[in-house]
Amino acid sequence: MTYDLVVIGxxxxxxxxxxxxxxAGLRVALVDSAMRLGGQYFRHSADPRPAPGLDRFxxxxxxxxxxxxxLLRHQVxxxxxxxxxxxxxxxxxxxxxxxxxxxxRVLIATGAHDRPLPFPGWDLPGVLTAGGAQALLKGNDVVxxxxxxxxxxxxxxxxxxxxxxxxxxxxxxVFEANGGLGLARHPxxxxxxxxxxxxxxxxxxxxxxxYRTRRAVVAAHGEREVEAVTVARLDKDWNVLATRVxxxxxxxxxxxxxxxxxxxxQLGCATRHDVDGSPVLAVDAGQRTSxxxxxxxxxxxxxxxxxxxxxxxxxxxxxxxxxxxxxxxEAGAGAVAGVLLRRRERWRAFGEALQRAYxxxxxxxxxxxxxxxxxxxxxxxxxxxxxxxxxxATDARSIxxxxxxxxxxxxxxxxxxxxSCLAGEPPQPPRRPIAQPVTLGALADLTDDPTxx
Amino acid sequence: xTFHITIDGRPVPVTPGQTIGAALHAAxxxxxxxxxxxxxxxxxxxxxxxxxxxxxxxxxxxxxRACLVEAAPGDEVTTS
Numbered sequence: 001m002t003y004d005l006v007v008i009g010x011x012x013x014x015x016x017x018x019x020x021x022x023x024a025g026l027r028v029a030l031v032d033s034a035m036r037l038g039g040q041y042f043r044h045s046a047d048p049r050p051a052p053g054l055d056r057f058x059x060x061x062x063x064x065x066x067x068x069x070x071l072l073r074h075q076v077x078x079x080x081x082x083x084x085x086x087x088x089x090x091x092x093x094x095x096x097x098x099x100x101x102x103x104x105r106v107l108i109a110t111g112a113h114d115r116p117l118p119f120p121g122w123d124l125p126g127v128l129t130a131g132g133a134q135a136l137l138k139g140n141d142v143v144x145x146x147x148x149x150x151x152x153x154x155x156x157x158x159x160x161x162x163x164x165x166x167x168x169x170x171x172x173x174v175f176e177a178n179g180g181l182g183l184a185r186h187p188x189x190x191x192x193x194x195x196x197x198x199x200x201x202x203x204x205x206x207x208x209x210x211y212r213t214r215r216a217v218v219a220a221h222g223e224r225e226v227e228a229v230t231v232a233r234l235d236k237d238w239n240v241l242a243t244r245v246x247x248x249x250x251x252x253x254x255x256x257x258x259x260x261x262x263x264x265x266q267l268g269c270a271t272r273h274d275v276d277g278s279p280v281l282a283v284d285a286g287q288r289t290s291x292x293x294x295x296x297x298x299x300x301x302x303x304x305x306x307x308x309x310x311x312x313x314x315x316x317x318x319x320x321x322x323x324x325x326x327x328x329x330e331a332g333a334g335a336v337a338g339v340l341l342r343r344r345e346r347w348r349a350f351g352e353a354l355q356r357a358y359x360x361x362x363x364x365x366x367x368x369x370x371x372x373x374x375x376x377x378x379x380x381x382x383x384x385x386x387x388x389x390x391x392x393a394t395d396a397r398s399i400x401x402x403x404x405x406x407x408x409x410x411x412x413x414x415x416x417x418x419x420s421c422l423a424g425e426p427p428q429p430p431r432r433p434i435a436q437p438v439t440l441g442a443l444a445d446l447t448d449d450p451t452x453x
Numbered sequence: 454x455t456f457h458i459t460i461d462g463r464p465v466p467v468t469p470g471q472t473i474g475a476a477l478h479a480a481x482x483x484x485x486x487x488x489x490x491x492x493x494x495x496x497x498x499x500x501x502x503x504x505x506x507x508x509x510x511x512x513x514x515x516x517x518r519a520c521l522v523e524a525a526p527g528d529e530v531t532t533s
Binding site for chain 2: 033035040113114116123124125126127128129131132133134135136139140141142143144224225376377379408409410413414
């Protein structure tokens, strides 16, 4: 059977897109690697302050459950097109068997992940990404540690700190590397999210969590796990002005997000560089990528938060439904409601304003020492990256070939941004022919697939 | 409601729905793997299946990401 639409990703963009299309009459499947719908933002469970929009998302998810096939705990590792033009979404089922799903149209809604920056000791157990600490709390009811430092840049640090403090952790501080704004002039306030920001600010005050700007964790210390961190006061370029040591058992760090665009790149979708330099999938007003039959919504088209993701998902769903009607011989491609387009513009502007307000500044490179691991998987220290550069490597790809950062398990998802910065170039679109680990058996099945050349 | 899994034979409590990585982390087991070159301890880092730092063997199977695998009663995990 060939689905009219297969949606990859069960967050706000994917669920909104799948539901919109299913309500229009399309046969829809949604694939997600998690056990439940929600993506990284709408993880269920007991949070002291439920994520804004959670009730609404759960209503959409319930509505979708009865109208589409949900393939949860399925990981998509490749997207291919056959000679007949149909697409195949290659998944692995929970038991690791290969499951190709045939689709006339695909919506890529694969979200984003934390963008960490390396610093000495960042590979010690107890150092987590901010999203990792959040996933433990919201998805598992596990508080990441007892004495926690939250550091990085961007408003995402606020719900993370608030959630941890509310769940009983002692949050020793939120260290925001950018600054000058403070919470009172936080962009969230200026952009109509006053209530949300004020709620988190009140949580921090209530739990006596200091919020400090122009500060960063520049080193983690410990033998087998984190025992302390060095917190630095920074200038506006993030060079260290002064330091102090803070005892803690856990660090949650995040410097923005990396959109996950592998599957689109595999199919040849055009990319562009977003405001913060991230490669993202280029889409038109109808969320179409440059490849026929392939749409994208949410963070893969540019990081902007759950409201923008849901709007993009709905718009994609409407345009996909119009495409389906047109191909089914029904009259006219229905226009997308203007109000949705206007709202999307507003939230896009909001997302871009956030990216401008919380840039990554080059001074972080001065936090590294020669022996600081840049690539965690292949254990490549800064010295080897510099050695590759002294041998003539002038771009991230040459550095990778000479020194191996990005050649390990994560395929550069974690270190790719840092290596690009060290090379002095914006991050390039990922070239990963396989987006998730897959068994050789599944690969062998792929070669038997007559639709694949 | 709570059930147990074991790590190298030691029991670890699990609340249904938790991943193996979350249950271990909550029990104070924060590393369960050593790196190939430096022998550095590793456990959860990204928590969402991206970084592969939390690889672990469950019931003798090839390594999986502990942050993605839901714990099941009686699961035996082994460190490497």
